[in-house]
Amino acid sequence: MxxxxxxxxxxxxxxxxxxxxxxxxxxxxxxxxxxxxxxDYKEGILLDANENALGHSIARPSSSSHSNVPDELTPDLIQTLDLDLHxxxxxxxxxxxxxxxxxxxxxxxxxxxxxxxxxxxxxxxxxxxxxxxxxxxxxxxxxxxxxxxxxxxxxxxxxxxxxxxxxxxxxxxxxxxxxxxxxxxxxxxxxxxxxxxxxxxxxxxxxxxxxxxxxxxxxxxxxxxxxxxxxxxxxxxxxxxxxxxxxxxxxxxxxxxxxxxxxxxxxxxxxxxxxxxxxxxxxxxxxxxxxxxxxxxxxxxxxxxxSPASVSSMRTKISTLKSSRTALLQALSAIHDIGASIGGNDANFVMVPILAKQDDTLSKDSLKEVNRTREIDNTRAQKVYKSLAEQNGVVVRFRGNEPGCLGCLRITVGTEEENRTVVQRLKEVLRVL
CATH class of the missing domain: 3.40.640.10 (Type I PLP-dependent aspartate aminotransferase-like (Major domain))
Incomplete structure (x- = not known):
């Protein structure tokens, strides 16, 4: 057929x-x-689709007064009203x-x-x-x-x-x-x-x-x-x-x-x-x-x-985000309670596992030995995820229930300031959990 x-x-x-x-x-x-x-037809006097011939009913600002203009109509949305919304x-x-x-x-x-x-x-x-x-x-x-x-x-x-x-x-x-x-x-x-x-x-x-x-x-x-x-x-x-x-x-x-x-x-x-x-x-x-x-x-x-200009801007931002991704991974790798990243680094996020809390009373030599064999802690990862969001205003994604992602947090690459903040808040949360 x-x-x-x-x-x-x-x-x-x-x-x-x-x-x-x-x-x-x-x-x-x-x-x-x-x-x-x-x-069939896109031009002419269009009386075929039962549209509202009088146009949309969203109030526009006038040159003399802004009264009766909806609060939702922010300046960046006003140009949208010029589209054929009806x-x-x-x-x-x-x-x-x-x-x-x-x-x-x-x-x-x-x-x-x-x-x-x-x-x-x-x-x-x-x-x-x-x-x-x-x-x-x-x-x-x-x-x-x-x-x-x-x-x-x-x-x-x-x-x-x-x-x-x-x-x-x-x-x-x-x-x-x-x-x-x-x-x-x-x-x-x-x-x-x-x-x-x-x-x-x-x-x-x-x-x-x-x-x-x-x-x-x-x-x-x-x-x-x-x-x-x-x-x-x-x-x-x-x-x-x-x-x-x-x-x-x-x-x-x-x-x-x-x-x-x-x-x-x-x-x-x-x-x-x-x-x-x-x-x-x-x-x-x-x-x-x-x-x-x-x-x-x-x-x-x-x-x-x-448009060509916008595609060029997109590629510039991608280059910036890829550099930020590298810097974020480096910063996360320096946190002792976070393991090596999981998966590839071909997206605008990274995924890292949270490790079991170590005994701070151990000697330096003992700590090094423990760190080599320390296991991933899924329960601790969930607590870190909730604490970041509820007490620290940083929202990441807990992925510990996915196959192969035990104890993992997925972190989107943000702005430089956002990346610095998530690293700092992670350090603070991991000290107490």
Whole structure:
């Protein structure tokens, strides 16, 4: 069954073992999407969408008086009122997609989908591909929690292949590292042909670990897997150059790469998620999404964020945050009650374990011996997390309940002042807990 809205192509899809039409649920392939009022015409006297022709009702400040202006209408929001807020948004936003395609090295907007955050993309992919109660997704914990949440909401199964952990996270030990177990993923595929989607978070959350493109390619090329590999790259801009799996999209029809404007672009509030894939996947997502999922204010800000000047500013800030990440890790490593960092350092956060409290009455030689073997203390980590937030005004994330993250706190790289503060408050809290 052809995909509605997708032009016919004689070019064979790669890899050869993948049939895109067999991945999507039959009811999705047969779906005739809702036709938006703006799908056909976007200019003229628009009397087709039952919009309010008199415009929005938000009071504006006048030159003579600021009375009756809502307190919420701060000066930075006034220009938003000049947008066509009484009209439904553009359902396609091809101008944004064009800039994203150019930024990530893809040929055209047909390779780009926009969602309300990456979470909408995650949910849509599950709904269009995975049959409730019968089929499954595969995840690699510790990983982003929304994969499991969306799976439960959609009543689909979850197969877990934990990342491999190596190293010693104790004080003075080798940095703990995570890696994708490609052979174990293949074994899971062999054992359960109902797996339709594989979610790989790279760089990982909470691990900060970048998955090598060679490992992703090995799964894409595995003939026994007939589904789609989704690579979640929310933090990719904080990683090394040329690490993005978007470079593989042109060669693999069974790949979907998710990104977002929330992290590197600093636009978490506008909720804009992105999917990069070959046109068949993008067309199905487009057919299935809500009619006007991206608001006009969001689109306005996103387009500005993707201008050359803004992209240059983004890259400058990333460079600053990466330097701050290095400095933060160095400062944390000097605190004796904190172990070596866990995972990779390819995101805008670090993850460190809290160690068991040492006996201050021991001699210096005895303390050195204890420090070499001191264990991670998950209970103490929870207490440190709560004390930081409730008594010290510093909020980090406790991740000690995730596989391989025992006793760990995940700390976002902040401003220089924020980083100095979190280090100082950690020292103070660890003295008393």
């Amino acid at each position: 052809p995909i509605l809205g997708l032009p016919q192509s004689s070019t064979p899809l790669k890899p050869a073992h993948f049939d895109v039409e067999k991945v999507f649920r039959p009811n999705i392939l047969a779906l005739h999407p809702y036709r938006c009022a703006r799908d 009209r439904y948004p553009d359902p396609s936003h091809d101008d944004i997609k064009s800039r994203l395609a150019s930024l990530r090295g893809l040929p055209n907007p047909a390779h780009v989908f926009l969602g309300v955050g990456s979470d909408e993309v995650i949910d849509l992919l599950m709904r269009v591909c995975v049959a409730p109660e019968r089929e499954k997704i595969l995840i690699t914990p510790p990983t982003y929690g929304m994969y499991s949440v969306c799976a439960q909401v959609n009543d689909i199964g979850v197969v877990k292949v934990p990342l491999e952990f190596s190293g010693d996270a104790g004080e003075g030990g080798e940095k703990g590292r995570f890696s994708l177990r490609v052979d174990e993923v293949k074994k899971a595929i062999d054992a359960d042909p109902s797996i339709k989607l594989i979610f790989l978070c790279s760089p990982g959350n909470p691990t900060g670990t970048l998955i090598p493109l060679s490992s992703i390619r090995a799964i894409l090329d595995y003939e026994k897997f007939k589904g789609i590999v989704i690579v979640d790259e929310a933090y990719i801009d904080f990683s090394e150059p040329n690490a993005s799996a978007v470079s593989l999209v042109k060669d693999y029809a069974n790949l979907c790469v998710m990104q977002t404007l929330s992290k590197s672009f600093g636009l978490a509030a506008i909720r804009l998620g992105i999917a990069f894939a070959q046109p068949p996947i993008i067309q199905i997502l487009t057919n299935t999404k809500a009619p006007y999922n991206i608001s006009t204010p969001t689109a306005h800000l996103a387009l500005a964020a993707l």
